[in-house]
Amino acid sequence: MLGDDSAMPxxxxxxxxxxxxxxxxxPRGEAVPHDTxxxxxxxxxxxxxxxxxxxxxxxxxxxxxxxxxxxxxxPSSHGQEACQVAAAQVLTADDWLFxxxxxxxALVTRGLDPVEVLVLLKGDWHCGYDPYAHKVAPQATPLATxxxxxxxxxxxxxxxxxxxxxxxxxxxxxxSEGDFHEALNFAAVFRAPVVFFVQNNQYAIxxxxxxxxxxxxxxxxxxxxxxxxxxxxxxxxxxxxAVLGAAVARARDGGGPQLVEAHTYxxxxxxxxxxxxxxRDDDEVGAWLERDPVTRLEAYxxxxxxxxxxxxxxxxxxxxxxAAAMRAGLSRDAEPDPxxxxxxxxxTPTPQLVAQAALIADELGRETGD
Amino acid sequence: MTDVEKLTMGQALNRAxxxxxxxxxxxxxxxxxxxxxxxxxxxxxxxxxxxxxxRCFDTPLAEAGIVGMxxxxxxxxxxxxxxxxxxxxxxxxxxxxxxHVAKMRNRTRGRVTLPMVIRIPYGGGIGGVEHxxxxxxxxxxxxxxxxxxxxxxxxxxxxxLRAAIDSSDPVVFLEPKKLYWSREEVAxxxxxxxxxxxxxxxxxxxxxxxxxxPSVPVALEAAALAAQxxxxxxxxxLRTIVPFDDDTxxxxxxxxxxxxVISEASGFASVSSEIVARVTERCFHSLAAPIRRVTGxxxxxxxxxxxxxxxxxxxxxxxxxxxxxxxxx
Numbered sequence: 029m030l031g032d033d034s035a036m037p038x039x040x041x042x043x044x045x046x047x048x049x050x051x052x053x054x055p056r057g058e059a060v061p062h063d064t065x066x067x068x069x070x071x072x073x074x075x076x077x078x079x080x081x082x083x084x085x086x087x088x089x090x091x092x093x094x095x096x097x098x099x100x101x102x103p104s105s106h107g108q109e110a111c112q113v114a115a116a117q118v119l120t121a122d123d124w125l126f127x128x129x130x131x132x133x134a135l136v137t138r139g140l141d142p143v144e145v146l147v148l149l150k151g152d153w154h155c156g157y158d159p160y161a162h163k164v165a166p167q168a169t170p171l172a173t174x175x176x177x178x179x180x181x182x183x184x185x186x187x188x189x190x191x192x193x194x195x196x197x198x199x200x201x202x203x204s205e206g207d208f209h210e211a212l213n214f215a216a217v218f219r220a221p222v223v224f225f226v227q228n229n230q231y232a233i234x235x236x237x238x239x240x241x242x243x244x245x246x247x248x249x250x251x252x253x254x255x256x257x258x259x260x261x262x263x264x265x266x267x268x269x270a271v272l273g274a275a276v277a278r279a280r281d282g283g284g285p286q287l288v289e290a291h292t293y294x295x296x297x298x299x300x301x302x303x304x305x306x307x308r309d310d311d312e313v314g315a316w317l318e319r320d321p322v323t324r325l326e327a328y329x330x331x332x333x334x335x336x337x338x339x340x341x342x343x344x345x346x347x348x349x350x351a352a353a354m355r356a357g358l359s360r361d362a363e364p365d366p367x368x369x370x371x372x373x374x375x376t377p378t379p380q381l382v383a384q385a386a387l388i389a390d391e392l393g394r395e396t397g398d
Numbered sequence: 399m400t401d402v403e404k405l406t407m408g409q410a411l412n413r414a415x416x417x418x419x420x421x422x423x424x425x426x427x428x429x430x431x432x433x434x435x436x437x438x439x440x441x442x443x444x445x446x447x448x449x450x451x452x453r454c455f456d457t458p459l460a461e462a463g464i465v466g467m468x469x470x471x472x473x474x475x476x477x478x479x480x481x482x483x484x485x486x487x488x489x490x491x492x493x494x495x496x497x498h499v500a501k502m503r504n505r506t507r508g509r510v511t512l513p514m515v516i517r518i519p520y521g522g523g524i525g526g527v528e529h530x531x532x533x534x535x536x537x538x539x540x541x542x543x544x545x546x547x548x549x550x551x552x553x554x555x556x557x558x559l560r561a562a563i564d565s566s567d568p569v570v571f572l573e574p575k576k577l578y579w580s581r582e583e584v585a586x587x588x589x590x591x592x593x594x595x596x597x598x599x600x601x602x603x604x605x606x607x608x609x610x611x612p613s614v615p616v617a618l619e620a621a622a623l624a625a626q627x628x629x630x631x632x633x634x635x636l637r638t639i640v641p642f643d644d645d646t647x648x649x650x651x652x653x654x655x656x657x658x659v660i661s662e663a664s665g666f667a668s669v670s671s672e673i674v675a676r677v678t679e680r681c682f683h684s685l686a687a688p689i690r691r692v693t694g695x696x697x698x699x700x701x702x703x704x705x706x707x708x709x710x711x712x713x714x715x716x717x718x719x720x721x722x723x724x725x726x727x
Contacts, residue, residue, distance in 0.1 A: 153507065154501075154504070154505040154506075155505050155506050155507075158506075158509045159473075159506060159509060159510050160509060160510070165473070166502075166505055166506060166510070170493065170497050173466065173493060173494060173497060173498060175466070176462065176463050176465075176466020176467050176469070176470065176494070177466055177467075177469045177470035177473065177498070178470060179463075179466070179467050179470060180466065180467035180468060180469055180470020180471040180472070180473065180474065180478075181470040181471070181473055181474040182470070183467065183470070183471060184470065184471040184473075184474035184475060184476045185474060187426070187452050187476070188474075188475065192474075206460075206462060206490075207462055207463070207466060207493075207494075210458070210460040210462055210463030210466070211463065211466070213458050213460065213463065214457065214458055214460070214463045214467055217457075217458055368507070371507070371508070372503050372504045372506075372507050372508045373503070373504050373542050373543055374503070374543070374545075374567050375503075375508075375511070375565075375566045375567050378594065378640070378641040378642070379594070379641065379642075379644060379645075380641070380642065380644075
């Protein structure tokens with residue numbers, strides 16, 4: 029039930045990632061054959077394309093809302109949408125997703141209302157959605173601290189005999205944190221059904237990957253823990269669906285955790301508060317724009333005759349509707365309710381919190397002349 | 399009372415874990431060396447044998463991983479009870495405790511609760527070398543969202559640990575390791591003391607000694623010595639630091655008009671400072687003298703051969719009592 033003492037140590041060759049990231053559709057939209065992974069079905073790719081265009085729109089609408097003062101801040105995943113979409117689409121409704129602050133698009137793909145998701149960045153509360161409703165943990169702001177939680181959810185599911193798989197997201201910078209390593213080690217020892225999915229977008233705020241790690245790749249960090257590492261083109265939705273889907277299936281079948289590293293790029297600054305021109309060139313950004321995940325999948329689907337103009341128009345309408353709902357929902361200011369400050373600290377507020385709540389109520393009463 | 403046994407505090411804690419695991423299949427125990435070995439203090443002795451490896455198991459040696467995994471297991475329907483091997487070895491888990499264990503309920507507006515217990519053998523007085531004797535309660539008590547418990551007797555250890563495991567909120571359960579071997583009669587069916595209920599351990603009329611965890615027996619010793627000298631000292635045992643029982647503590651201090659707060663932890667910016675502040679704010683007009691503290695010194699925990707100078711002892715407590723501005727008689 030726990031660590032499998034009888035299991036032989038894994039063969040090193042099964043752990044070391046291949047030299048080249050898995051790619052199934054190249055940047056021009058042409059299919060590329062692969063020895064291990066097959067191209068997902070046309071229907072799966074069309075579903076991914078719909079979620080990609082929606083995600084792009086959600087990212088750009090949220091950034092616009094920051095400029096309009098409706099959100100305090102937004103860490104955009106513009107350029108990384110294929111990672112976010114695939115991470116959500118390979119899961120069943122009973123699986124769990126552990127996202128970070130940059131994974132809003134994954135949450136929206138999972139079915140959450142972007143207005144609820146963005147409550148955090150609007151500043152109304154720390155988490156605006158019910159984590160149990162969609163089995164999505166609160167978006168983690170501290171780096172890598174959510175990864176041991178993902179292992180715990182997976183281990184509990186295994187003890188209960190439930191077929192849950194947990195998708196745990198983090199970025200390249202988070203692989204330097206101790207919790208990343210402890211989580212991989214625990215997951216490996218307990219054979220917990222967790223897929224650790226690193227979106228390597230090349231920068232931790234301003235610090236480039238070369239200053240973050242001297243490992244051959246981030247996927248290699250699994251080797252020391254007995255966790256197989258896999259590298260995948262993070263702007264190729266087809267490859268991501270194939271690789272993450274296989275990792276989820278393997279974990280569900282009792283094969284234990286895997287570490288998937290996607291090579292992608294953060295097209296925009298860390299947040300609106302960041303100035304990326306201080307640490308990288310426009311040329312570098314331009315090169316990555318040519319590998320854009322949305323246009324890549326669009327080229328493939330259009331070339332195969334799978335994406336009809338009607339279908340593309342329907343997707344655009346849907347994105348328009350969601351963006352309009354975001355503008356409406358995030359432009360409303362709820363009346364701040366100070367009682368909420370005390371209501372959820374403990375199941376039963378301590379006498380000290382009851383007294384402090386009365387103090388605030390008294391202040392408010394005097395302000396309103398009650 | 400039907401079920402009275404003579405138990406050490408360590409045995410009472412073991413019994414609480416066993417009874418809680420038997421009563422509720424979602425209670426799981428894990429940590430470093432807690433499996434077949436039964437923990438370095440044997441508090442989890444026999445649990446793996448009785449309940450199986452799925453219910454009581456060893457983990458890799460990484461405290462943030464242990465507490466972080468407990469958070470996830472609690473999110474998914476379990477009631478984890480994890481052991482940090484020693485007070486100072488719990489510090490790697492500090493970010494998990496402060497940023498997640500304490501905040502999850504509040505972050506999610508009550509949708510995600512974390513019924514979990516972090517057991518920490520704590521405090522000094524056992525001749526332990528560096529990193530084995532810290533009194534870390536102030537760090538946890540300062541963090542909203544945690545309950546912080548420190549029993550002083552075998553009976554309370556049993557009842558409070560059962561209450562901690564039953565709690566729907568996370569509990570930092572501080573076990574005074576120097577009391578692990580102290581033995582007393584424990585009524586296992588006596589019912590559990592509610593969190594936030596301090597208790598008067600000894601009645602007295604001249605001054606009130608306020609203590610918790612390992613300092614309670616020291617306070618009782620001081621009170622016994624004082625009685626021989628004709629001074630009547632009352633002893634209050636907090637039992638839970640969070641929630642804090644202002645009512646019992648203040649009623650006691652008002653009844654005597656004088657108080658000394660006793661704690662092994664360094665005094666500066668500590669639980670003992672908080673107690674003095676709270677009592678002063680509420681009982682100022684009942685006080686005949688400023689409240690005194692007898693605490694650990696404001697130094698890193700000393701090596702074993704010097705710890706006697708650091709720890710509050712009965713003599714230092716009685717000196718503080720003498721200093722409470724008594725009228726000349």
